[in-house]
Each structure stands twice: as structure tokens, then as C-alpha cells.
Amino acid sequence: MSTDDTARGALDADPRQEWQHWHEQRTAAVASSYGPLSLTGTYWLSDFPEGRIPAVPGLWRADGDEVVLTAGAEDAITVDGAPLIGTVRLAADHAPIHESRAESAGRRLVVLRREGEWAVRDFDPESEARRAFRGIEATPYDEKWVRPGVFRPYAESRSVRVENADGKERGLGLAGEVVFDLDGTDHSLQVAIEDDGSLWAVFADTSSGKDSYRFRFLRPAAPAADGSVTVDFNRALLPPCAFAAHFICPFPPPGNTLDAEIAAGERRVAEA
Template identity: 65%
Template sequence: MSTTDAKEQWAAWREQRTRTVSAPYGPLALTGTYWLADAPDGRIPGVPGRWTEDPGTGDAVLLTALAEDGLTVNGEPFEGWIRLGPDASAGAVWVAHGERRLLVLRREGQWAVRVFDPQSAARQAFAGIDAFDYDERWVLSGTFRPYAGGRTVVPVENADGRERGLSLAGELALGSGEHTLQVGAEEDGSLWAVFADGTSGTSSYRFRFLRPPAPDPDGTVTVDFNRAHLPPCAFAEHFICPFPPPGNTLPFAVPAGERCAHSG
């Protein structure tokens, strides 16, 4: 691929990132993450209804509401009770209160409700994502080496101050192999890394995400730092993004990829 084609594809990726982040229910719209463990009575501040973990199985959230609560489920007025699974699961339903969407989250056995509001202050103030200029020198060759024992989980601090397990699948060697990143693997085989570098906290956000494609059968993969992107917590403080695991702070600056979000 020529540099011109690669730069045009990167520009298209940048435009798509802006559309995704600024969508009505994108990251900028998150106004709260409420853990049910912190609400033993099932009442969430500013959110109608009663939200509790299913006491029988623990594998769902029970939502109980009155007609006057003004909730809708899949666009229809709701009253009574309903079992809700994580919103990323198959068959998930949409619970809303006016324009706000109320999504159920499960993380490490704990349940939470997230509130997305398209009228959030962050979304209204958003003025774009700043990024370093495209630089083909930051398109590197890499080699993925899966862990011999399969996936491993390491404890890392999260943006909300809590420590949680981060699932890692192997090591990604950059270029000649002098530097490596510990990476996770998605169901489609693509990789995922949380990393920091010499720009973190100065000319870019304190850490960033990187999603290389699935490696070839021999482990080779292209690592394009021009597509390093901001984590969701760079747009709304209510996300619980993981910090870089041990060894994922590169000892040099990576002036490529997204830097920070702009507000108007």
C-alpha cells in the first residue's frame, strides 16, 4: 500500500472515530456508572425504578417500576418487573427514561447501571479529537507470541481507583523485538493493548489503546501506532478503563495516534 493510500485510510478512520465518540449514545454521553452493591435498597440517584440483583440466580438484574416512573422498554411504556442481562449480551433490551438510556453492566461478578444522556455537558462541549500527524515510520512490524499456558489474568488499577483483573493472551514484540507489549486477544483474533509511552500525560493522554489486526499464522502482524486511540475514560470520567499492565510503558515517545479530546 502506498503512503498516500495509507494516509487516506487513516483520515477515514479518524472521521469514523469522531462519529463514534460523538454519537448520541457514545462515550461522551455517559453521565454515570452506578454499582448495585452501593445501592442496597435498589434506588439509584436520579434514575427511576428499583434495580436489584436477582436474588435467586445472581445472573441478572431485576428492574421493578411503576407507570408513573416513566420508563420504557424497547420503546414501549413499562410497568411491572423484568429481568435484564448485560447490554452486550444477545437479546438485550433497551431501557430508557426520556432521552436517557439505562444500560446494565456486569464486571467481575458485580452489576451496575450506566446512564447515557445525549444532552450531556461533555457531548455538547465536544470539539473533536486532537491527533499527531500521520507518520509512516510508526507503522511497525510485530510478532505475536501467545503465552504457553494460554490466557492469564493480571491485576491492574482501573480509572475508578479499583484494581481488577486484565485478561492477557501473549506478548507482542515490536520491530526487532527489543520492546514488547502484553496484549489481549479478541474473539476474532485481533489483538488489544493498553500502553503508555514518553508522551503520556504530557503531549498525549496518560495512556492509550491499540488494536492490531489478527496475526498471520506465523505470528507476524502490522502494528500501526497512528491508530493508537484514546480510552473511553478520556471522554467521560464514569468509565472504568484499565491502566497499562506491568511492562506496557514504552521507554520512549510515540508521537503518533490520538492525543486528547477537545472541548469547545
Template identity: 60%
Template sequence: MGTEAEKDWRTWRELRERTVSGPYGPLALTGTHWLADHPDGRIEDVPGHWAEAGEAVRLTAGTGDGLTLDGAPFSGEARLGPDSAPEAARVAHGGRRLVVLRREDRWAVRVFDPESAALRAFTGIDAFPYAEEWRLTGRFRPYEQRRTVPVLNADGRERGLGLGGELAFTVAGEEHTLQVAVEADGSLWAVLADATSGTDSYRFRFLRPPAPAADGTVTVDLNRTLLPPCAFADQFLCPFPPPGNTLPFALRAGERQLSAGH
């Protein structure tokens, strides 16, 4: 039956597949529309008139547009801030959620469709078998000051990636480090590649260790290395690994790629 850690990993895997295949999970994303690319306020196949308005997006719609705002039929004008998640989006068109997004002072509208072709085609996520040897104890070394490094994103644009420290761990007697971001809840986030990237696994992956203990120690379970959102839909803006975050060995652990049936 495996160790408790392996059982937890299997539960994590099941939850992960349910999450990504949910009606508004990453497979449901069918478009990211930057408003600067639509100066006339019209987005193909998205009703209403959408315009940047300083610190908000101004939506104008008529009764025939079929939009709802906060669950009620909407017509008129509304000012919208960024949505925290598709499930929390204020605007909907039938079953679709129209998510307002802001990145570096640029506004966009994302469309999440529970009837997307990607959702219908999804058959699972391929992963390497669980191996206890990839469950490590690491140490978080915070930077004195948060750093921002420019990295290429999946859409071809360069953006700043905020980093709060480095995560050190040992594999086969050698210490390796990853530059990591620190999330609001204290957990860590690494964007990494390794010797399998682009061949036996997706071109890069994410790792989200829990918040370190008071002494800096943290469980680094590389079995939980996961696919970035852009592995599920091209419209996500995933950052590529920052300099130094390509591991020199084959990390045959964690999620590999979408199942071949996808």
C-alpha cells in the first residue's frame, strides 16, 4: 500500500486531476484578450463593449448581449476590477465566465468555457512513479531584499519575476538550489527545468513547497513537481525558469505532461 507519504501523494494526484478538469479549471480557458489590442472595445465572440478606464475596466452592455453581473441580468455600464478566480468572476455569458485580468497595468478579459474542446479531450496527467528518494528535507535561505528578475513568459513577452530567496536541497550528495518566490501565506513557488525538460517531461515545471519552519527547514517533495497552467492552455502567461533554475540532473518525479489521449 506504500508509505503514508505515498498515500498522501496519491490523494494529491486525484485532487489535482479533479481540479484541472473542473468546469472552470485551466483546461476551460479558451482565450486571453488584451484590451489594448481591441481599441474599438469589441472582442470576438465576447458580448459587450470592454475598455480600459484607468484603475478599472468599463463594461457597457445592452439587454440583447445576454450578460449577467453578480448573477443578475446586466445592461448599462459597470466598472470592474480584477477577478481573483474564474469561479469568482462577476461577469458571465451563459455558462462562460468572463474574467477580468490585470498584469503590469495592462488589462485583459479571459474566457473560461466549461464546454471547451480541451476539457472534453482530457484523459489525465502522466506522472513519474512515486519514489521516496525524491522526498527531501531542504532549507530556505531568504534574501535580505526581495529581487525581481526579468524572465521570458510563455506568450513571448518578458516580465519581472519576484524572488524572495533560495531553496537548497541535496541530491546524490550534491547540493542544488532553486530561486523561489514567497507567496502571501509563506509557502514557496519555484519555476524549474531539468534534464528531462522538453523530452521526458514538459519544457518546464512548477514546485510549490509549504512554508518553511522557523529554522528554515522545509519539505521538498519533488514527487509533487507539477505542470504549469500553460501546459493546459496556450493563453496562460507562465514565466519560464529564471537563471540558475535548471537542475543538472534528470528529475524523474512529479507530473510529466498531459496524457497522450489528450
């Protein structure tokens, strides 16, 4: 191995450099054409019984397990890359935003379903929030915020009702809790399990709403076979609703507000 390769390997293994790379990638993803800054509206179809959403082209109606979209040439909507003149049935989109089926003049019209309710989301790369974005304020890496933890699964998955950013209550699925130590005191966070086995927590702390956004997300990697897991608050994330008010992020469930200050990770959207 050459000297350059050795130096490069040491750089790759440096957690500060790894964190900086993560932060830069995260900022780029947020600022991308169809990142969270581009969301200009979430429109629940139940609020538009006639099917016409003033800000969105086309006629949108819920019909059981699908949404029926009707469009004319004047709507300039494409579905799967082809102009839509007539009617098409759409299921909920699950692919990345830029791969969603419906598009109009560069805007992605994403079909969403939550607890049986249908909505259309409008992602516009020309959004005001995206143009005004100046970055994410984040605390530099500090190894003290990397804590060993243990995942303790529940015997059965649970669902709790929590308020969402749009003011409505919705169910939040929880699969267990992660227990970890901060300054000699045990803490725990209730978590969900993602499809890839990684964990997801919505949490607040004593800095929330003051020195950081009102709540944040944490996404630890999948636990090991013995339940051990790394809790790295350096990678605490701002929720999507910190970037655009049209997201319906869940608030922390009961018990997920830590009585400690987590002076780490993403803190707030940078001001212009």
C-alpha cells in the first residue's frame, strides 16, 4: 500500500471527516431539485370534493384504493413520461420524488395516503424555500455524543396517537426502545423499525425550541444480534417540516423528550 493510500485510509476512518462528509451530503440532498425544500403544498382530497385543487393542475378524486386523475391538454400533465389526456388511476407513490409518476412543467405531483386519507403533494424545484436556502446549522462532531446503547424490542408492536405538524393526531408505530447512558444517567427513546432494519426515533430535549428546532429525528443503524446499537447524536436530523411547513411530521411520543441538552447534530435551518 502506498503512502497516499495509507493517508487516504486514515482520512476515511477519521470520524470527524466522515461526519463532515455526511453533513455535506445531507445539505446537498436537502437542497436538491426535489428535496424537502421543494414541497409547496400537501392537499387532502377530502378538502376538495369537486376534485379541483386550485394550485394543482388536473382533476383529482379518491376512489377506494386508488386516486383517479383526469387531465386535458391545458393541464400539461405527464404520467410515466407520456402526456395525459384523459383519465388514469394512480396508487400511492413510494419511489423517490423524482421517480413519481405524475409531473407538470417540472413539478412532481406525488400521491400520498395516510390512515386511509388521500392527498396530492406538489414538489416544485422553483420553490421560494429552495431559492432562499442558506444551509443547515449543525454542531461540529464531538465523540462524547456517540453512545453505546441496547435495543429492547416490545413483545408486540405498539401504536400511539401523537400530534403531527399540521395539527392533526395520527398513529405512530413503535417497535421497542433504545437505552443508553448520558453523563452517568440512563435514558431511553422509543423507536420504530424501518424496512431495512435500522431504527427511527422522534425526540426532543431541553434545547428544543430554543437552541435547536422543536424536535428532531435520530436514525441508528440496525442493532446487532445481541441488541447492541450505536446512538450517535452527531447525526441528529432536522425533520422535513423544518424545511417546509407542508410536511406532516409526527411530534415525539410520550417519553421521548429527554431531560438533557443534546448539543449535537443538526440544530436549525440557517437564516439568510
